[in-house]
Amino acid sequence: MRIIKLNAINSTNTFLKELSSEEAVADYTVVQTDYQTNGRGQMGTTWTANSGENLMFSVLKDISFLSFHQHFYISIAVSLSLIKTLKQYQIPNLYIKWPNDILSDNKKVCGVLIENSIKQNKFKDSIIGIGLNVNQTDFKNLPQASSLKLVSGKVFDLEELLLSFIENLKHYFSVLEEGKPEDLKKTYETYMFRKKKPSTFKDAEGNMFTGIIQSVSETGNLQVLLEDAIIKEYGFKEISLLY
Missing domain, CATH: 2.30.30.100 (SH3 type barrels.)
Structure with a gap:
């Protein structure tokens, strides 16, 4: 697995998208940065984080095996990979706020931005951007934000978290490739924030x-x-x- 580490970049999704347009990029290639000057979230929102305290990266995933109507299963696989990773580190009371924000109790600890590319009327690949609040403890003017350190009291190793997530991502995408998306959807729904309330x-x-x-x-x-x-x-x- 190729990991490209950068001190600072405008957006890891943008960097990886441009790289893939210039050369062949292997499945599960990761671009990681200490700081994003223009991190992007869903619907044009921005994602801000302190330098070196959080996990900010994008991963390229081949999704050519999926049909267009299955696009949401990418989000499901990513969300479940994050949930499984955080459960491995004893992060409590995890939920998925539709479509793919990750919460601990009612505080957001992780945001996801998924951008899919199409070639010849078929899915080609997906660039999955992750912004995980890890060791940061100060979130000015963001009352709904938290971090792994704030909810657990522990300091975490960023590289260890990244590798754990990639392993879990490989697992859930292998389930998709085996043609068992319904199982993942059922599991996703068990973690949905505010479900039945x-x-x-x-x-x-x-x-x-x-x-x-x-x-x-x-x-x-x-x-x-x-x-x-x-x-x-x-x-x-x-x-x-x-x-």
Whole structure:
């Protein structure tokens, strides 16, 4: 496995994307940095972290074996790989906040940005960006953020965490390649944050409403039970969970 280590970069996803456009990049190639000057999150948000205290990296994964309608299983495999890794280090009360934020209790410890590329109308590869808060303890103006050190009281080795995650990622993608995606979806749903609990949501127009998360669809839409026993599906940009 090739690991490219950089002191600072604008974005590991951007670096790896540009590298793969210039040369053949092997499966599970990792780009890791101590500091990102322009780390990106979902929907154009930014991801900020202190230099050298957290795990910031991107990994390239060949996804040519997946069909387009299976795209959400990439997110499922990544989320479960993170959960398994953190459980190995005794991080308590882990949840997946749809689609792929990782929480300990109700505090976010990890964000994920997945960018897929297509070639000749087929999936080619996926660049999976991970921002894991590890040893940082100060999160100014981020009341919902935490870190492994804050929730456990321990200091962690970044390289050890990275290698553990990659091994778990290989495991879950091998399950996908064996054609058993339903098993992963069921496991993913057991970790869903606020599942089966009355919760407040905001839609794309800014309207707030109450609903109960039931599950996710095959394509990754959130299935929410509304009033009058109606279950409605929402895409990622159509709804946000307030907590």
